[in-house]
Amino acid sequence: MRFRGKLLAVFALTVFVSVAAVAWIISSLARRSFEKINAERTAALVAQFRRDFARQGEEIERRVDAISSGDTALRMGLTLSHGAPDYGTYLNEAKTLADNQQLDFLEFVDSQGTIISSAQWPAKFGYKDASFPGESAPKKAFLKREELPDGAALGVFATGEVRLGDKPLFVIGGRRLDKNFLASLELPAGMRAMFYQNLEGGFSPRLLIDSSGRTQAADPITPLIEEIRRQPRETTRLVHWSSNAADDETIDGIPLTGLDQQLLGILLVADSRQPYVELRQHIRSAALLSGSAGVLLAILLSGWAASRVTRPVEQLAQAARQVAAGDWSAQxxxxxxxxxxxxxxxxxxxxxxxxxxxxxxxxxxxxxxxxxxxxxxxxxxxxxxxxxxxxxxxxxxxxxxxxxxxxxxxxxxxxxxxxxxxxxxxxxxxxxxxxxMPQPHFQPVQVNELVQNVARLFQAQLHAGDRARIECKLELAEAMEPVAADTELLHRALSNLVLNAMDAMPQGGVLSLRTRQEEGRACIEVSDTGVGLTPEECERVFTPYYTSKTHGTGLGLAIVQSVISDHGGRISVRSEAGRGTTFMVELPCNADKLPAAGEGGSSSGSTT
Amino acid sequence: MKRTGFPLLVASSLLLATLASSATRPHYGGTLHAAVQAAPSSLDPNQPDHFGSRNIFGLIFDTLVVLDDQGRPEPALAASWQAEPGDQRWQFSLRHGVSFQDGTPLTADSVATSLRAVNPSWKVLAAGDTVVIERDAPAPDLPAELALPRNGIVKRESGKTAGTGPFVMSQWEPAKRLTLVARDDYWGGRPFLGSIDIVMGQSLRDQMIAFDLGRAQLIEVAPEQARRAATEGRRIEGSAPAELIALVFARPPQSAEEAKLREALSLSIDRGLLNTVVLQNGGEPAGGLLPNWMTGYGFLFPVEVNMTRAQQERAEVPKAVLWGLDYDRNDALERVLAERIMLSARDAGLRVQLASGASADAKLVRVPLAASDAHIALGEIAKSLGLPQPVFHSSAVDDLYVAESTLLHSQRVIPLLHLRTAWAVSNTVKNWSEGHDGSWRLVNTWLTTERP
Incomplete structure (x- = not known):
């Protein structure tokens, strides 16, 4: 990746990370703030519920007191003090009084708990009220389970007493704790209240109601209710009603107990998380918008920075490439x-x-x-x-x-x-x-053919009887592309390398000539199995007039290097003491140096 | 002083005597204002809900025969009748001089037409001044059957009806209000009342308010409210028990164990307590379907609660089924009775819960007695309760007892109470009388001018 690209990536990443970090921090702060507000709202609602509960209780106490001090209770008390009452006389009294006092429950019972008249179950005259608290009934309102013909219900009750003799008459009145009670709670926007009536041994969805009646989907809330039923204490849970996070609610469950501390109901205060989700979505949208703008700004900034920062660097890089290419005058x-x-x-x-x-x-x-x-x-x-x-x-x-x-x-x-x-x-x-030394006259040259000609030229000398026998091995690549070169000069250079190799093997040996194609270049190797060269000799072997031999002018390899260099190639030497020396020639294809069609007619047949 | 004192004494005596006699002597004219719950949408006695409207129809339409308080047939439009041997063919001789309210005379043809419309299976023939009725089977109780309100003689023309009764329709707002005017040419003599204004579809509470405000002189009172209404100073007139409250199972017992459980349920119900407390003695505990006054053997069916035996019966069954008990949600009396039955059943170890509709196994029902004739009444009760029709081989009481016992032994029905029909009648209404079945008899009733 270029420096400019890296700079852009760093800028964009920095902006993105910064925006994401800010968005996360704001979102976290919003969530904490929302949860704090939520907790405060829930606490306020719970306090309101307790106040409403207490107010309802006081209202019920007043109404029960009014009934206790009324004529009907007085007559009933008098009758009771004289013996068993005529149930028929009072069959509908409780119902009438309950309607008048807007009570859902009203019963007149004697000291034994025997029902004299009942509003909620008129037919229950003569039966004993199993939940009658008796003389120990509290003066304040309390929560009680009430059996009804069609099931059971919860209510807020208060008791009154009429004592005209040694047989007191008790008045037990109350109001049902149902959807109407929930509807009477003044809830802030986004909050709602539900009530679970713990009237059965196990959890039953039909006992969960809200202010509009039955709550349809109780599954998500079931674990919270079950937990409070197992351990009656205030518990808060985040409830997911659907896959849409805006439907989530934080629900606070408050256990409600009766006189015997038995769990009778659970008030569930639900606070919608929709405002928080919307706020979070707004933060995300803003972050996305600012992030996009930031990335765009990063592109612009990186462009500007490139013009200010990377251009000198690029100029330096270009100059460095010129120096590497040999143009040391680059500035x-x-x-x-x-x-x-x-x-x-x-x-x-x-x-x-x-x-x-x-x-x-x-x-x-x-x-x-x-x-x-x-x-x-x-x-x-x-x-x-x-x-x-x-x-x-x-x-x-x-x-x-x-x-x-x-x-x-x-x-x-x-x-x-x-x-x-x-x-x-x-x-x-x-x-x-x-x-x-003449300038090369470029022509298409088949390298393998050239190498074979050189080897053929020296074949007689290699096997001359006045010297030790030298074996010539040709290892030629099959697919060698032609190169543009001067056949004569290249032949002369290779001949010099072969002569050099023969001089290096006075005791005989193996002369190897190899060719291979390598990334658009033709490579020729000339190896001997002589005594080899020292590293110092390797460094100076191409220096003109340098020779390690007792005869010669020291111009042979210098001429070879000059020829190869004039062809745009390069020559190197690799030697190992006692094992021989290898000269490696790399020739570019030099296609651009071939004369155009019609220009090189005189070069035909010059590959010999 | 002596000369002037005597005439004053005589005049005073005459005035007092006049005033006294005006209160007891029949007085023509005046409008009787009545209110009822029934709200018939037409003035045709041949309609399903004729029980609640029968008092209204009885003012407009006559039957060939009427029943006295003992259920014996007496002549009405038919002056006499006789049955041929086998009681399948009856011949009724019509009373002379009877005319419909539109002035047309009553003929055998009009009687035959009216009866055929209500009883398509009957073969009714007009022969001169007589009407011959042929039945497929022996019908010893045909005169009593002809006394049913639905067999009132009606002349139906162009969607309108006319009868031969003592009153003629003057103003009619279907299901709301009916004003009747006394007929001068009524064959039984002109009624004392000049007219009757009946407001229909009124709840018992609204009727009581209208009565207390003086807007109505004759209203219905729930039997369980009759005692209180009387205690509060109202004039309450009641009939003999004329309505049955019973617990009817939707199907026969499916096993001996279920039959035993039904027996236990019947034993657990304290009918006496229901009558004294819930009904405020507005009825009688019922062990049978027909009231004792109608049959004379009603006391043979036990009504006493026997919780011990009920619990024993229950204990003999390994597991009690859960019964759903339905009742009319608009009937406060039925609600209390149903809830009490549930408590009693619980005491006996039975399982009963309140239910409604198709989920109910049993239902509390109220069946007015259709007639003073026991055979007719039992047949109508069986029909109303969905029980098999009783089979009578004769009109003897023994036969009636067997038929009723058969119905009870089917254990489809548990009789609970027989209710009286109660009316609050203004003190301005004189010579009030009603039949044992609670039917009005207003022909000889008159109004005084005193304020209620």
């Missing part, structure tokens, strides 16, 4: 005084120093080359000059000899002089040839 513009500016300045200084060092090195190498040339010339010329000197000195001494002897010596000396002069000419022509 970058210094546009700022920050670290990038310092880096550009340093780069420019580095290239300048590189050029200076190269020039110094070239100069040094040039001096060294001249010295080496002088040394080699001196050495080469010294060898013929010494015989010339001796021959001339011999001629001078021969003048004192007889003419016949002088003639004989003169003839011999003249031949020697001519031979040595010829030798001097040869030496001079070689140096002249190196200095006049």
């Amino acid at each position: 970058v513009a210094v546009t700022s005084s920050d670290e990038l500016g310092e880096l550009a300045e340093s780069f420019n200084r580095m290239t300048r120093e590189l050029i200076e060092q190269r020039e110094r090195l070239v100069q040094a190498e040039r001096v060294a080359a001249w010295r080496e040339l002088a040394r080699r010339l001196a050495h080469e010329l010294k060898n013929p000059l010494f015989p010339l000197q001796l021959t001339v000195e011999n001629l001078l001494r021969a003048r004192q000899q007889s003419p016949e002897q002088f003639e004989e010596i003169f003839q011999e000396s003249s031949a020697t002089l001519l031979a040595e002069i010829a030798n001097l000419k040869t030496i001079i022509s070689r140096f002249s040839e190196f200095s006049r």
